[in-house]
Amino acid sequence: MIVALVFVLVAVGSVVFHLLSPWWWTPIASNWDYIDATITITFWITGVVFVAVVLFMAWCVFRYRAAPGRRAAYEPENKRLEVWLTVATALGVAAMLAPGLIVWHRFVTVPADAAEIEIVGQQWQWSYRLPGEDGTLGAVDTRLIAPENPLGLVPGDPAGQDDVIIEAEDLHLPIGRPVKVLLRSIDVLHDFYVPEFRAKMDMIPGSVTYFWFTPTRTGTFDVLCAELCGSGHAIMRGRVVVQTEEEYQAWLGGQRRFAQLAAAQR
Secondary structure, three states: OHHHHHHHHHHHHHHHHHHHOOOOOOOOEOOHHHHHHHHHHHHHHHHHHHHHHHHHHHHHHHHOOOOOOOOOOOOOOOHHHHHHHHHHHHHHHHHHHHHHHHHHHHHHOOOOOOEEEEEEEEOOEEEEEEOOOOOOOOOEOHHHOEOOEOOOEOOOOHHHOOOEEEEOOOEEEEOOOOEEEEEEEOOOOEEEEEHHHOEEEEEOOOOOEEEEEOEOOOEEEEEEEOOOOOOOHHHOEEEEEEEOHHHHHHHHHOOOEHHHHHHHHO
């Protein structure tokens, strides 16, 4: 009886904790709603299965508890039960996978008017590159990465001369403007993650991954690395500052361009 009661309390307590939890989601970026809607669907499906399994275990513990004269019956298989469990499991998995495919499609389908920015991960800091007045990012070549050219920009590319280089500082973005985020790593696997934005993507050496979002609320939001990347993984943090257009332009005007950095090195 005590064990069965514990099972029931676990099931009921889990549901109550979810309903009364203070950690409800807050819309901060454009991709918040459809990602969290998918998470909610997953919670409902897995939650129903969890409660059903725990309550079934409680019933079994109570119904088939040891008693004088009671003997267990050996039943090696039950084809009818196996079919029902297989069908129910397949439907549950499909119900969780289908919304995820739709979300992924929206996550990587970039609007035509999105501005491109680049985020570079390295042990153990974040660096950023924003387009200059021409609105275009210059070419990069990993073979050119050096202390005087930390992001590997091609010096002879005119499009990269006005690129804004931000090394180990905060990333600033304007509110209400869609942004395509290009992600690359120059050493090991990293993962750029802003929890409030529901924005997360692996950064793979030798590849460029991407996603897009539109910031919808001003403020400062933490950046984390969500991929174990070495002994300094825990301190690989940063911040994204979402500002009004006027504040963003004022900040952008005070940043150094690649041509300025190259001239200073010379």
